[in-house]
Amino acid sequence: DDTLIKGYNTKTDMYVPSAFTANLVGRNDYLRAIPIGIKTFLGFDIYGRWGGLLFHTTDPSQAWDGRVRGNDQPNGTYVYVARGIDYLGNYIEKSGTVTIIR
Numbered sequence: 001d002d003t004l005i006k007g008y009n010t011k012t013d014m015y016v017p018s019a020f021t022a023n024l025v026g027r028n029d030y031l032r033a034i035p036i037g038i039k040t041f042l043g044f045d046i047y048g049r050w051g052g053l054l055f056h057t058t059d060p061s062q063a064w065d066g067r068v069r070g071n072d073q074p075n076g077t078y079v080y081v082a083r084g085i086d087y088l089g090n091y092i093e094k095s096g097t098v099t100i101i102r
Contacts, residue, residue, distance in 0.1 A: 010036060012036060012037035012086040012087070012090070012092060013037070013092070013094070014034065014038065014082040014083075014092060014094040015033070016032075016034070016080055016082060016094065018096075018098060018099065019098060019099040019100070020066070020099075020100065021100075021101055021102060022065060022067075022072070022073075022100050022102060023102050024065070030063035030064065030065055031064045031080075032044065032061075032063035032064070033060060034060075035060050035082075035084055037087055038084035038085065038086055038087075038092065039086060039089075040085040041058060041060045041083075041084045042083040042084050042085065043057065043058050043082070043083050044056070044058075044060070044062075044080065044081075044082045045080065045082075046064050047078065047080070047081075048078060049076065054068050054078070055068070066100050072102075075099075075101060075102055077097045077098070077099050078097065078100065079095065079096070080096060080097070080098055081095045
């Protein structure tokens, strides 16, 4: 029997790209939080200009396609918040902005 153990030489974090295209042509079409060293992914939220929640997931494999109820959101800057519990039990929260470029 073999056991695969993955090790990371980095600190626990949630990586989120600073921009994506959301044009569904096959490259850089979706936005997701990438949890590193996170044991429990608590959520990833995207907020619009006026603070309204546009996207929410507790599944790190789900991503935002830049749409809300089937409507493309305009080019611009949006706010994200990603939350989780790391492998040591520490609460991690990361927030910032992301830009849609179509």
